[in-house]
């Protein structure tokens with residue numbers, strides 16, 4: 290047996306186990322500290338949202354901070370000290386939901402770092418495809434739904450909130466198409 294297998298393998302296995310545990314804990318932390326505002330899935334009734342859904346948040350974070358280190362640093366800082374100036378989400382989101390309240394005292398910096406890494410690794414989900422207008426093409430009455438705009442056709446970035454820009458862009462695209 291070579292040295293690697295004797296020493297390296299058990300270490301690798303241990304590493305895997307503790308990694309899985311860490312991400313499990315991170316998700317639990319998110320559920321306990323963030324999920325009441327940031328939904329992990331898109332609820333059917335979007336009017337109940339009190340903050341952008343998690344995949345929308347992470348889509349914007351990754352657009353501004355594609356590198357994991359930068360993204361994690363941003364999230365940790367923002368969650369403890371949110372300001373309008375730092376926000377990467379569209380101003381309309383802040384207008385609709387208000388600025389995120391600082392979570393200082395609610396979560397420690399170390400916990401937050403774990404949560405931020407978990408968010409970066411898992412959202413938006415790799416297989417995430419925004420639901421598109423007329424995916425089924427037919428409604429329950431058997432009528433063609435094509436041409437009937439759905440929520441998703443307005444919500445261009447798929448974060449569950451229709452901004453004025455998204456609304457105007459959609460209307461303009463429609464007019465051009467006519």
Ligand code: HEC
Pocket residue numbers: 319322323324325326327339340341346350364367368371375376377378379382383386387388389390392396401404405
């Ligand atoms: C009381 C509700 C609430 C809780 C709890 C909450 N958030 Fe937020 N969060 C918001 C709102 C509202 C926004 C959108 C406005 C903004 O960006 O400040 C937001 C935005 C964000 C953003 C995007 C920042 C940006 O630049 O736009 C990140 C990242 C974020 N939250 C992470 C978290 C994490 C991580 C937690 C848990 C530790 C958490 N939030 C807990 C309400 C909340």
